[in-house]
Amino acid sequence: xxxxxxxxxxxxxxxxxxxxxxxxxxxADRWMLxxxxxxxxxxxxxxxxxxxxxxxxxxRKALLQGLSVRPMICTLLGYLVIMDSGLNSxxxxxxxxxxHSLVSRTLVTAWGNMFDxxxxxxxNELWIGGAGAPGEKSWEIALVPTVFCMxxxxxxxxxxxxxxxxxxxxxxxxxxxxxxVGYVANMTLFADLRYTHVVFxxxxxxxxxIFYITPFLAIPxxxxxxxxxxxx
Amino acid sequence: xxxxxxxxxxxxxxxxARLHRWLQRGLFVxxxxxxxxxxxxxxxxLVWYGFPDLSLVEMCSELEKVRYSDDSRECVFPxxxxxxxxxxxxxxxxxxxxxxxxxxxxxxxxxxLVKIRDERLARQAAAKLSAASESH
Numbered sequence: 230x231x232x233x234x235x236x237x238x239x240x241x242x243x244x245x246x247x248x249x250x251x252x253x254x255x256x257a258d259r260w261m262l263x264x265x266x267x268x269x270x271x272x273x274x275x276x277x278x279x280x281x282x283x284x285x286x287x288x289r290k291a292l293l294q295g296l297s298v299r300p301m302i303c304t305l306l307g308y309l310v311i312m313d314s315g316l317n318s319x320x321x322x323x324x325x326x327x328x329h330s331l332v333s334r335t336l337v338t339a340w341g342n343m344f345d346x347x348x349x350x351x352x353n354e355l356w357i358g359g360a361g362a363p364g365e366k367s368w369e370i371a372l373v374p375t376v377f378c379m380x381x382x383x384x385x386x387x388x389x390x391x392x393x394x395x396x397x398x399x400x401x402x403x404x405x406x407x408x409x410v411g412y413v414a415n416m417t418l419f420a421d422l423r424y425t426h427v428v429f430x431x432x433x434x435x436x437x438x439i440f441y442i443t444p445f446l447a448i449p450x451x452x453x454x455x456x457x458x459x460x461x
Numbered sequence: 462x463x464x465x466x467x468x469x470x471x472x473x474x475x476x477x478a479r480l481h482r483w484l485q486r487g488l489f490v491x492x493x494x495x496x497x498x499x500x501x502x503x504x505x506x507l508v509w510y511g512f513p514d515l516s517l518v519e520m521c522s523e524l525e526k527v528r529y530s531d532d533s534r535e536c537v538f539p540x541x542x543x544x545x546x547x548x549x550x551x552x553x554x555x556x557x558x559x560x561x562x563x564x565x566x567x568x569x570x571x572x573x574l575v576k577i578r579d580e581r582l583a584r585q586a587a588a589k590l591s592a593a594s595e596s597h
Contacts, residue, residue: 268495268496268499268500269499271499271502271503272503274496274499274500274501274502274503275500275501275504277499277500278496278497278499278500281496300470300471300472300473301470301485302470302472302473302481302484302485302488303472305485305488305489305492306488308492309488309491309492309495312492312495312496312499313495316495316498316499328546329540329546329547330540331517331518331521331536331538331539334521334524334525334536334538334547335510335517335520335521335524336503336506336507338521338524338528339506339507339509339510339520339524340502340506342510342524342527342569343506343509346564349524349528350528350562350564351528351548351554352528352548353546353547353548354546354548354549354551355546356545356546356549357546358546419561421561421562421563422561422562422563422564425563425564426564426566426567426568427568428509428568428569428570437498440490440491440494440495440498441491441495442491443488443491446484446487446488446491447488449480449484450480450481450484453474453477453480453481454472454473454477454481455471455472455473455474457472458471458472
């Protein structure tokens with residue numbers, strides 16, 4: 230119970246610091262969260278990017294002022310997981326359920342033509358529609374409704390510095406290692422189909438997609454962080 | 462507690478400080494890159510594949526013509542909700558079949574769809590003109 234709630238007009242440095250810190254964190258998140266979500270839609274990315282940068286500036290300002298806000302590494306990790314899951318989900322959901330929309334038939338197939346023919350070769354020919362590359366649909370069905378949803382939820386809990394957020398981020402980051410290894414193996418086995426006459430073939434795919442290696446950066450942190458900083 | 466330990470962010474212990482510092486740098490690079498990719502991928506694709514010289518529907522049609530090696534393909538938009546997949550049963554796409562199929566369509570260069578379309582329209586106009594002159 231704070232001195233303010235007792236009706237006493239006594240300055241309380243700790244309570245003030247906590248209140249100011251909480252407000253500073255909320256202020257930063259109010260910019261970063263919509264920014265990150267808009268960027269995961271890809272199409273609205275140009276609106277989301279400046280919002281996100283503004284939030285980062287607010288977060289850094291609060292840290293420099295010595296306020297008790299989330300450590301920068303947790304902020305980066307949480308939002309990176311949100312963007313990783315969101316960008317993967319939007320692309321794969323478009324292909325899975327909206328393959329005959331104009332956006333899919335222009336931008337998804339154009340992306341396929343540029344980086345990975347799995348999204349161009351015989352597109353919209355299977356009865357289920359969308360990508361026709363062997364194995365691709367199975368990954369979409371397996372990952373979008375399970376792993377990426379769980380990762381999004383875990384990232385939100387993690388950004389709130391909740392213990393369950395930390396635990397579920399560990400679980401879903403290990404899922405991430407499995408899908409990276411499985412996906413790259415599948416893609417490599419069908420490389421002739423996927424990289425013949427692509428604008429930026431194998432090296433292009435790697436330059437574009439290497440930044441989704443979030444799980445490999447998150448796991449060492451999640452296993453070495455002092456878990457006492459997360460609350461129930 | 463040493464002076465350096467006091468400056469560590471919450472959750473980071475001294476033995477892991479260096480690891481966490483490098484991970485933070487890696488996370489920052491990845492986050493910035495994903496932010497830029499999320500922002501610029503679709504606008505970049507639009508420019509490469511001919512927008513605004515081609516509308517979205519025209520771009521869709523041109524991509525279909527390349528994909529199925531068939532100049533008569535047109536992008537149906539809006540696509541009927543319960544219709545079969547647009548490419549179902551097509552017989553025109555060119556592949557080299559073996560252990561793995563290899564597509565035979567050509568790589569599409571920067572704004573090449575605009576050029577391909579212009580050339581096709583010119584060819585079709587010329588053919589129409591010569592057909593008209595032959596009939597007179």
